[in-house]
Amino acid sequence: MDNQTNENEIFNEDKKERALLISVDTGDFNAEVSMEELEELAKTAGAEVVGTSIQKGRLPLPQHISARVRFMK
Numbered sequence: 001m002d003n004q005t006n007e008n009e010i011f012n013e014d015k016k017e018r019a020l021l022i023s024v025d026t027g028d029f030n031a032e033v034s035m036e037e038l039e040e041l042a043k044t045a046g047a048e049v050v051g052t053s054i055q056k057g058r059l060p061l062p063q064h065i066s067a068r069v070r071f072m073k
Contacts, residue, residue, distance in 0.1 A: 015037045019047040 019042045025031035031054045039049050
């Protein structure tokens with residue numbers, strides 16, 4: 001297994017990065033088309049898209065957004 005370290009990032013050639021794509025549909029754009037484009041961008045970048053979700057409504061407030069990032073060593 002060949003790993004390259006680049007600052008805070010570890011790249012493993014044997015394992016694809018997985019992505020869950022989430023969007024908020026405010027009605028200002030076509031959310032389905034936007035999600036399709038985002039999915040293609042993620043795949044082009046080498047990610048495996050494991051799921052997509054589009055929430056209809058207004059933009060979420062910052063206190064309602066939670067994200068957790070885990071760095072693998």
